[in-house]
Amino acid sequence: MLGIIPIPPELLDKRLIFVTGKGGVGKTTVAVALGLRAAEEGRRTIVCEVASQENASRIFDHTEVGFHEVEMAENLWSISIDPDEAMREYVLLQLKVRAMRDMLFRSRIFSYLAAATPGLKELVTIGKIWELAQLDRKVKKGRKYDLVIVDAPATGHGVGFLQTPRTFAAIARVGPIHSQAQRLDSFLTDHEQTGVAIVALPEEMPVNESAALERDLRDEVGVAVDRVYLNGLYPERFTNEETDRLREVAEGENGSVRAAARAAVSEHERARSQRAQLSRLRRRVKAPIKTLPFLFEPELGPEAARRLSRRLA
Numbered sequence: 001m002l003g004i005i006p007i008p009p010e011l012l013d014k015r016l017i018f019v020t021g022k023g024g025v026g027k028t029t030v031a032v033a034l035g036l037r038a039a040e041e042g043r044r045t046i047v048c049e050v051a052s053q054e055n056a057s058r059i060f061d062h063t064e065v066g067f068h069e070v071e072m073a074e075n076l077w078s079i080s081i082d083p084d085e086a087m088r089e090y091v092l093l094q095l096k097v098r099a100m101r102d103m104l105f106r107s108r109i110f111s112y113l114a115a116a117t118p119g120l121k122e123l124v125t126i127g128k129i130w131e132l133a134q135l136d137r138k139v140k141k142g143r144k145y146d147l148v149i150v151d152a153p154a155t156g157h158g159v160g161f162l163q164t165p166r167t168f169a170a171i172a173r174v175g176p177i178h179s180q181a182q183r184l185d186s187f188l189t190d191h192e193q194t195g196v197a198i199v200a201l202p203e204e205m206p207v208n209e210s211a212a213l214e215r216d217l218r219d220e221v222g223v224a225v226d227r228v229y230l231n232g233l234y235p236e237r238f239t240n241e242e243t244d245r246l247r248e249v250a251e252g253e254n255g256s257v258r259a260a261a262r263a264a265v266s267e268h269e270r271a272r273s274q275r276a277q278l279s280r281l282r283r284r285v286k287a288p289i290k291t292l293p294f295l296f297e298p299e300l301g302p303e304a305a306r307r308l309s310r311r312l313a
């Protein structure tokens with residue numbers, strides 16, 4: 001077997017998927033669509049939000065999800081991971097001595113600890129994500145999931161979130177924090193178990209940033225980048241001849257027809273420039289690229305997410 005690189009499993013066959021990308025590119029939408037797809041294929045799936053975003057519940061019209069596993073659709077659950085709650089749960093699972101737990105909860109020790117330890121919130125969040133992905137759940141009577149999908153925080157500050165366990169493992173050189181952080185890091189960087197999907201927009205800067213993000217995730221963090229979703233692609237509605245004709249009309253006299261022709265030409269040009277960005281993205285990233293159409297709807301709900309889910313695999 002020496003020298004043969006094993007083929008990693010298909011994206012949805014992994015246990016854990018992080019959906020990442022810049023702010024506002026469609027991470028939540030893609031995370032939910034992936035969740036719907038996996039659930040429709042019969043996988044028991046949970047979509048996790050982090051840092052109190054509560055976005056996925058918006059798509060499903062649920063007012064609030066919170067730190068509970070809530071069923072959204074058949075085979076599909078959702079949870080919003082609050083770091084304070086995750087920390088509480090972690091301590092509860094660790095400490096066997098009741099009196100000590102009570103003392104810890106009464107004091108404001110969590111807030112102090114979190115304030116004094118940068119990255120601790122991220123660490124307990126990833127710890128909870130890991131816990132959800134275990135078939136042998138630490139939480140008593142925890143539901144077993146085939147797949148955990150994380151609507152990851154926007155990558156405004158690089159790839160820090162996914163690197164948290166390694167950072168902690170390095171700081172705490174020995175002891176339980178070291179070994180637990182290392183276990184998290186091994187899980188995240190195990191290409192068989194954990195995958196990453198990057199969401200990008202078909203514009204110049206976002207394409208550049210996505211290419212840089214893929215490189216950092218692969219080379220610095222060491223995770224598997226399995227897909228890049230280019231989201232919000234406009235349809236190409238017109239041929240070149242039709243566009244020439246539209247341009248003539250757009251130069252013409254008649255007020256409302258001229259306005260409509262101008263709008264059509266402008267949308268056509270946008271669709272064309274997006275195709276150019278798609279070609280650039282193809283040259284710059286290694287992961288397979290899937291395009292997702294722009295849906296012309298004021299607010300994307302479950303139906304729209306379902307439509308996108310068919311384009312994802």
Ligand SMILES: Nc1ncnc2c1ncn2[C@@H]1O[C@H](COP(=O)(O)OP(=O)(O)OP(=O)(O)O)[C@@H](O)[C@H]1O
Pocket residue numbers: 022023024025026027028029030053055154231232233292293294295296297299300
């Ligand atoms: N393919 C699409 N077609 C039309 N609208 C879309 C599409 N994808 C996402 N949107 C819309 O764009 C907005 C941003 O999407 P979304 O909330 O999924 O992005 P995000 O990356 O999670 O943002 P944030 O970084 O703020 O969490 C939402 O209003 C969403 O409904």
Ligand SMILES: [Mg+2]
Pocket residue numbers: 027028029053055151
């Ligand atoms: Mg979001």
